[in-house]
Amino acid sequence: MKVPFLDLLAAQSQVQLEIEAAIKRVANSGCYILGPELLNFEAEFAKFTAAKHCIGVANGLDALCLALKSAGITTDDEVILPANTYIATWLAVSQCGAKPVPVEPLKDTYNIDPEAVAAAVTNRTRAIIAVHLYGQPADMDPLRKISNQYGLFLLEDAAQAHGARYKSLPIGSVGTAAWSFYPSKNLGAWGDGGAVTSNDPDLVEKIMSLRNYGSSVKYVNDVQGVNSRLDPLQAAILNVKLSQLEAWTNCRKSVAAHYSQGLVGSGLVLPAVRSWADPVWHLYVIRHPQRQKFQKRLKQAGIETGIHYPIPPHQQKAYANAGFSKGQFPLSEQFSKEVISLPMCPAQSQQQTDYVIEKINSLA
Numbered sequence: 001m002k003v004p005f006l007d008l009l010a011a012q013s014q015v016q017l018e019i020e021a022a023i024k025r026v027a028n029s030g031c032y033i034l035g036p037e038l039l040n041f042e043a044e045f046a047k048f049t050a051a052k053h054c055i056g057v058a059n060g061l062d063a064l065c066l067a068l069k070s071a072g073i074t075t076d077d078e079v080i081l082p083a084n085t086y087i088a089t090w091l092a093v094s095q096c097g098a099k100p101v102p103v104e105p106l107k108d109t110y111n112i113d114p115e116a117v118a119a120a121v122t123n124r125t126r127a128i129i130a131v132h133l134y135g136q137p138a139d140m141d142p143l144r145k146i147s148n149q150y151g152l153f154l155l156e157d158a159a160q161a162h163g164a165r166y167k168s169l170p171i172g173s174v175g176t177a178a179w180s181f182y183p184s185k186n187l188g189a190w191g192d193g194g195a196v197t198s199n200d201p202d203l204v205e206k207i208m209s210l211r212n213y214g215s216s217v218k219y220v221n222d223v224q225g226v227n228s229r230l231d232p233l234q235a236a237i238l239n240v241k242l243s244q245l246e247a248w249t250n251c252r253k254s255v256a257a258h259y260s261q262g263l264v265g266s267g268l269v270l271p272a273v274r275s276w277a278d279p280v281w282h283l284y285v286i287r288h289p290q291r292q293k294f295q296k297r298l299k300q301a302g303i304e305t306g307i308h309y310p311i312p313p314h315q316q317k318a319y320a321n322a323g324f325s326k327g328q329f330p331l332s333e334q335f336s337k338e339v340i341s342l343p344m345c346p347a348q349s350q351q352q353t354d355y356v357i358e359k360i361n362s363l364a
């Protein structure tokens with residue numbers, strides 16, 4: 001048996017024809033930048049996240065960066081963020097000229113540790129970024145408390161968490177969140193895409209302007225903005241897929257539930273889920289002390305896996321001059337050597353999931 005890590009075509013097969021029809025509609029509309037398709041998706045995604053506003057942008061990195069810029073984050077500001085995240089979270093901070101201040105995750109959920117955040121606050125701290133890693137909500141209440149106490153901007157990197165809930169509220173319904181629609185995300189376009197959701201009208205106005213050359217009236221430029229708009233073509237595709245997202249999320253939840261039941265005695269470190277968390281299982285990440293060998297054996301059995309992520313940002317060459325040293329973030333460094341993401345696809349069959357469980361139990 002073959003179990004792919006993620007089969008995008010299989011996952012979207014039910015809506016393939018609808019997507020093609022939407023593409024044709026945009027092709028025949030003569031409107032290829034901004035316009036009604038984008039407005040429609042922005043309204044639907046705002047509804048989905050229970051946020052007041054949604055602004056479509058070109059990708060997840062821009063969503064993070066424009067949200068930070070709109071909140072006034074600038075040169076020499078410090079932004080506290082996870083040491084164990086995809087590098088985009090860090091790059092957004094660096095692109096504002098600000099300094100990423102990494103903190104360690106909690107040992108069991110891999111999400112940012114609020115106590116570590118509190119300990120990292122200095123008089124130059126201006127913002128905190130919480131990443132809902134692997135689709136599991138971070139613990140927002142203590143982070144909100146810290147950000148209120150020190151007057152910090154709290155941004156959620158929700159690139160992996162479309163539809164996730166924290167204490168029964170959808171991610172996006174409180175505060176400001178940045179989203180990615182990279183094809184392999186839970187809601188993915190046929191190309192790059194991103195969005196910011198927010199309940200703050202001033203912030204929303206600034207992002208709308210920044211994404212469009214710093215202009216809200218054509219040929220009048222108030223600030224030095226960028227070109228970062230979500231294409232109407234992608235918006236139309238995303239709108240079709242959004243109608244299926246809940247069903248796809250339920251499939252992911254079912255795969256995750258089977259893994260969690262079937263792998264209890266495997267000796268692997270399985271994901272921990274807090275009682276208040278409703279994760280959407282962008283990834284199902286386990287840990288194995290001899291990952292390379294384990295991954296190779298799974299591959300020989302036809303099971304494709306992923307690693308998220310093999311090198312933490314502070315150990316990347318890109319941050320070689322930022323003054324970090326090896327061993328400075330021991331948990332993040334350890335996890336980067338041990339994590340493996342199991343196959344996770346809304347179209348994954350029960351037989352495929354059972355096969356993965358059976359193989360792991362015979363290998364681990």
Ligand SMILES: *Cc1c(COP(=O)(O)O)cnc(C)c1O
Nearest residue numbers: 059060061086088089159180182
């Ligand atoms: C994918 C991702 C991003 C970046 O999104 P792009 O659309 O690829 O720019 C940012 N943060 C996290 C946690 C991600 O997983």
